[in-house]
Amino acid sequence: MIDVLYFAWVRERIGLPRERLETSAVTVADLITQLRAREERYAAAFADLSALRVALDQELSSFDAPLAGVREVAFFPPMTGG
Amino acid sequence: MIDVLYFAWVRERIGLPRERLETSAVTVADLITQLRAREERYAAAFADLSALRVALDQELSSFDAPLAGVREVAFFPPMTGG
């Protein structure tokens, strides 16, 4: 089981801030492929990966990173702090 | 008549903060030559021009600048503000 979090317009497009998933995905990219296949709102949120960032257990990561041992995955647009 | 002001160690070396002089000096350099000739303490203060700066009527200037029309000449070491 893995916690998947969504922020900003990713959260708005998918319609929820977080969910708990059972997944066999090996990498982040695999997980995205599975999410896209679920429903249109997921496909829309993950349409353009260049507009997305991912964090694994609260550390910025990349789409080809493995999910082994990861408990929390977060998807969000580029950050706009400061 | 011209007001001549001294600051920091120039003031300490010469022993006064300002004086009023009658001078026929055409440039700042001429004035310095006249001052050096007055007394040892002036010669000591003006020994190394690279360690001095000059302002004419409160604007930084150079040693070859003309004195015509100038009312206030100030000599001091490089500034250390901030």
Added chain:
Amino acid sequence: MKVAVQSAPFDLGAEVEAFTSGAEGAGAVVTFTGIVRPDEGLTAMDIEHYPGMTERAISGIVEEAVRRWSLADALVIHRYGSLKPGEAIMMVATAAPHRGDAFAAAEFLMDYLKSRAPFWKKESRDGGETWVAAKDADEEALKRW
């Protein structure tokens, strides 16, 4: 070192005063304050963040600044929630023996907070709401460090 992520406003004057008088050995203190710019038509700025990761990310950025420059102290306060035009969003402060280190570290902290701390800004205008897009210039700014 102080890192605060909060929805409440902060007292800028009191923070600057406390930071400066507490920074032992410092000869230079630089502060930066980010304000919701009162642009035409802007009614509110909503700031979303990622609780947990935000504190981690900011602490990591501050530790990196302390490694790179000779600092006596550093501080970051960043707000989230709904802010009005003219309100302070965040501040950083750096104290160092010399001014070069204080300025460089403050600019470094700002550049990294802009693009590496998990905050997202949404502007409300008469016409609706818009997520603020990240600027290429902000990502570019990281390359100088």
Added chain:
Amino acid sequence: MKVAVQSAPFDLGAEVEAFTSGAEGAGAVVTFTGIVRPDEGLTAMDIEHYPGMTERAISGIVEEAVRRWSLADALVIHRYGSLKPGEAIMMVATAAPHRGDAFAAAEFLMDYLKSRAPFWKKESRDGGETWVAAKDADEEALKRW
């Protein structure tokens, strides 16, 4: 725009607060505070200045900053007289729509105040008094502008 040359201490928190809340249209405020660094053995720092020229020189430097960068406001306060270690000597503040202008203008003001405003510092130590020598690095720093 505010330029103050004074022997009295200034209230850093109150100045930063007033400057920031008064800077209309600003999205970024940068402040720099210079402090008498409490170096080993230092008992006092005496600051001499050139009344009249000091105010002119600082105003000229501030006007140059306003010409070069997009600023909402700028402030310089510089003290003279006898200061103790840990006391604030001076501060600058800049307000701008964007952070790049606020940082650049504050650094420019500092670099110019260091070498072009007529102040001279004398350190008192147990062993006696020494005029602080101008640093080549401070003169060099002007070349980047």
